[in-house]
Amino acid sequence: MKAMWNNVVIAESDNTEIVEGNHYFPFDSIKLEFFTKTELTTVCGWKGKANYYSVTVDGKTNKDCAWYYAEPNDAANKIKGMVAFWNGIDIK
Template identity: 80%
Template sequence: MKAIWNDVVIAESNDTVEVEGNHYFPFDSIKQEYFKKTDLTTFCGWKGMANYYSVNVNGKINKDCAWYYAKPNDAASKIKGMVAFWNGIKIK
């Protein structure tokens, strides 16, 4: 699987986990140079507190387009250490 933004592969892995239609990529599969942590957090009743990244590729920023659960609830333990995408990030 590949995550693509602004025609650039920002994450690539053969070991994604699909939850609720989203592919979660291992942290070590994202290209760190494109990612910047943001202050946004959201809460999911069964997964826990999500933190976000914005992605900057060739000067184009996609704000809060990637999220992860640093300390997911037990029910979501399989996505610990993984990142998912939305907001125009193409997953192929």
């Protein structure tokens, strides 16, 4: 699987986890040079607290388009250390 933004691969892995229709990529599969941590957090009732990244490629930024659960609830432990995408990130 590949995650792409602005025609550039920002993450690639054969070992994604699918949860609620989202592919979660292992943290070591993302290209950190494109990612910036943001202040946004959200809470999911069964997964826990999510933190976000913005992605910037060739001067274009997609704000808060990637999220991860640093300390997920037990029910979502399989996505610990993984990153998912939305808001225009192409997953192929």
